[in-house]
Amino acid sequence: MNETSIIEKWLFPSPNPNVRMYLMTYMSAGLCVKGLLAEPTEAGMYDGLLYLRGGIKNVGMVRPARIGQFASEGFVVFAPFYRGNRGGEGNEDFAGEDRKDAFSALAVLKSHPAVLEDRIHIFGFSRGGVMALLTAIKHKTAASLVTWGGVADMALTYVERKDLRRMMKRVIGGSPKTALQAYTYRTPLYELEHLRCPVLIVHGERDEHVSIEHAYRLEKRLLELGKKVETRYFKHVTHYFPPSLNREVVSEIGKWMKGRV
Numbered sequence: 483m484n485e486t487s488i489i490e491k492w493l494f495p496s497p498n499p500n501v502r503m504y505l506m507t508y509m510s511a512g513l514c515v516k517g518l519l520a521e522p523t524e525a526g527m528y529d530g531l532l533y534l535r536g537g538i539k540n541v542g543m544v545r546p547a548r549i550g551q552f553a554s555e556g557f558v559v560f561a562p563f564y565r566g567n568r569g570g571e572g573n574e575d576f577a578g579e580d581r582k583d584a585f586s587a588l589a590v591l592k593s594h595p596a597v598l599e600d601r602i603h604i605f606g607f608s609r610g611g612v613m614a615l616l617t618a619i620k621h622k623t624a625a626s627l628v629t630w631g632g633v634a635d636m637a638l639t640y641v642e643r644k645d646l647r648r649m650m651k652r653v654i655g656g657s658p659k660t661a662l663q664a665y666t667y668r669t670p671l672y673e674l675e676h677l678r679c680p681v682l683i684v685h686g687e688r689d690e691h692v693s694i695e696h697a698y699r700l701e702k703r704l705l706e707l708g709k710k711v712e713t714r715y716f717k718h719v720t721h722y723f724p725p726s727l728n729r730e731v732v733s734e735i736g737k738w739m740k741g742r743v
Contacts, residue, residue, distance in 0.1 A: 491507075492505045496546065501522060510562075510582050511579070513583075521596060528558045529557050530558050530594065531591075531602070534614050538609065549561050578653075601625050608691065611696070616670050631686065632700075636654075674703050681710065682712050683714070
């Protein structure tokens with residue numbers, strides 16, 4: 483059995499009648515990890531979308547309605563829960579070894595019979611922004627990448643989020659001063675020269691969970707390297723977009739992704 487094997491697949495209640503969902507168990511670096519798959523009910527071939535959630539443990543867990551939104555835009559979507567969650571083996575380590583869960587999830591999408599070859603996109607929200615960048619850096623076949631309210635600098639997260647410091651010290655192994663290498667390992671800004679796909683950065687300028695500075699640093703570095711990058715900054719928006727704006731942005735992202743191929 484290889485590392486990208488799908489172990490189990492169960493039909494999951496879908497909030498959208500036009501979207502079919504499955505709870506999946508797949509292999510990632512020798513661990514059984516869980517995730518949620520959403521696909522349009524209408525037969526056809528579709529772009530794939532790797533959806534990388536934010537948070538840790540139950541905070542920021544994958545929401546069926548959210549991935550159903552993207553599936554309804556004409557994508558087959560796979561959203562890993564990351565190791566140690568919802569019955570999965572192992573322990574999350576905040577963009578450390580659990581990045582391999584995203585890498586293996588990309589392979590699951592590639593093996594889906596309704597996903598078009600070389601048309602798989604990567605989306606990251608919040609902490610998932612780091613996961614998305616690390617995945618696209620590792621696997622250069624991604625068609626495009628979107629980071630929405632995404633973390634780009636893990637040390638900056640430690641500085642800004644006093645409420646997360648205890649967790650980050652425990653999971654990462656210290657502070658940026660005492661465990662610099664571990665924070666550098668989790669910060670894709672230092673490896674962006676290896677990125678090949680176009681990037682769209684979406685961020686609210688009043689975001690108090692992941693400051694706009696993350697987006698600015700990512701944009702600046704990508705431009706310095708001559709990479710393809712576009713931005714959508716929203717002046718009066720926080721980490722969570724109002725429902726009507728959220729729907730508009732999801733629709734725009736779907737069109738943007740498909741236009742990159």
